[in-house]
Amino acid sequence: MHSVFFYSMKDMKKNFIQRAVTGIIFVSVLVGAILGGPISFTILFSLITALTIYEFGSIVNQHVEGVKINTLINVLAGVFLFLCFGLVGVQPGQYGAFIPYLFLMIYLLVSELYRKQANPIHNWAYSMMSQMYIALSFSMLNVLAYQTSPETSSSVYTPVLPLSIFIFNWVNDSGAYCVGVLFGKHRLFERISPKKSWEGSIGGAVFSIIAAMVMSYYFPIFSMPVWIGLALVVVVFGTFGDLTESLLKRTIQIKDSGNILPGHGGMLDRFDSTIMAVPAAVVYLYFVMSAL
Numbered sequence: 001m002h003s004v005f006f007y008s009m010k011d012m013k014k015n016f017i018q019r020a021v022t023g024i025i026f027v028s029v030l031v032g033a034i035l036g037g038p039i040s041f042t043i044l045f046s047l048i049t050a051l052t053i054y055e056f057g058s059i060v061n062q063h064v065e066g067v068k069i070n071t072l073i074n075v076l077a078g079v080f081l082f083l084c085f086g087l088v089g090v091q092p093g094q095y096g097a098f099i100p101y102l103f104l105m106i107y108l109l110v111s112e113l114y115r116k117q118a119n120p121i122h123n124w125a126y127s128m129m130s131q132m133y134i135a136l137s138f139s140m141l142n143v144l145a146y147q148t149s150p151e152t153s154s155s156v157y158t159p160v161l162p163l164s165i166f167i168f169n170w171v172n173d174s175g176a177y178c179v180g181v182l183f184g185k186h187r188l189f190e191r192i193s194p195k196k197s198w199e200g201s202i203g204g205a206v207f208s209i210i211a212a213m214v215m216s217y218y219f220p221i222f223s224m225p226v227w228i229g230l231a232l233v234v235v236v237f238g239t240f241g242d243l244t245e246s247l248l249k250r251t252i253q254i255k256d257s258g259n260i261l262p263g264h265g266g267m268l269d270r271f272d273s274t275i276m277a278v279p280a281a282v283v284y285l286y287f288v289m290s291a292l
Contacts, residue, residue, distance in 0.1 A: 026270070030166060034145075038157045041145060042086050046079050049138045052267040053078040053130050055258045059268075060126045063252040066119040069127045070108065077104040078135030085139040089146030090155050105131070137275040140282050141165075160219045165281055168234040169273045171211045172204035179203025188239075193246045196239075205235045226288055233284045234277045241276030245269070 033044035057071030084097045108127045112120035144161040148154070180200025188196040212231035216224040245268055249257065258266020268275075 027170070031163065034159045034163045034166075037159075038086075038090065038145070041157075041159070041162075042083070045138055045141055046082055048267065048271070049078050049082045049135060050075050051260065052134050052138070052271060055260070055267045056130050056134060057126075059252065059254065059257060063254060064122070064126070066117075067122045067126055068115075068117050069123050069130070070111065070115075073104060073108055073111075074127055074130045077101060077108070077131060078138075080104065081131065081135045082139045082142070085142035086146075089142040092148065092155060134275060137278050140278045143282050144278070144285070158221070160215075160221065161285075162278075164215060164219075164230065165234055165274060165277055167215070168208050168211060168231045169238050169277060172208045172235045172238060173273070174204075175207030176200040176204030189243055192243050192250065196243075201235075201239060205232065208232070208235050222288075229288065230281060230284060233280050237280035238273035238277040241273045244276060245272035 029044070033040040053075045054071055057069055057074055060067050060069060061071065080101050081098075084101055087094050087097045109124060112123055115123075117123055141162045144165070145157060145159065146155045147158045147161070148156070176196075177200065180195070180197045180203065183199045183203070184197030186198045187194065188198050188201055208231040209228055212227040213224060215231075216222065216227040222230070245257070248268075249255070256265035257268035260266055
């Protein structure tokens, strides 16, 4: 009995160290690439987009009966979409860059005529989902990263905006976990995620609001109310993103989306909140900036 307990504690300690080391490396790479400039930003998130779509394609091909999407073309299309948004961010108005992407979308549709798959409609659906759910969301990071300067009407790389999405997500996750463990009693969405609580979600939101106040002090590109609004948008839609990915995994009956990040699962596990928070943040800032 004592030996079982000993080995259990040893495994818990090993998993904690593994998660901590992976988390530190992950955060360091992410922050370094975003702050490093547009080139490192583009390289990192092109790679993240490719890996996440590849993981998604592998999951549905392996676990969804009758589905066989063209993962390679979906990855190529997703990365191209991210690069197109980046080009438009750097050189506003270059919408012709999207034409090859449209051809890739047409190829994914027309190719099912010749692949003779069991359920081409499902293949279409999951292929389009990889583009709408993953590729478009990551591509929208470019909308946050590149802002037009009112003085020169030229594009300016603004790393604090995409970085803020990850900061608010990290603060929300950490705050929600700590408050949930200490005070969580009422389940937020028990059918999908039994461990999440209303108390934890509210606690994460409070910590995110504090983070927004700090951001407004050091980065006064927005007023404090706008920063707080952005934090709350990230909290709400980041939570929806987390629940959406949980629903996906429960539906196809898998525990983790992958194992590329030791102790943290796969790419979808790591970026589930970001995938929905980014487009929501873009919409929020669009309406806020239009109102000012």
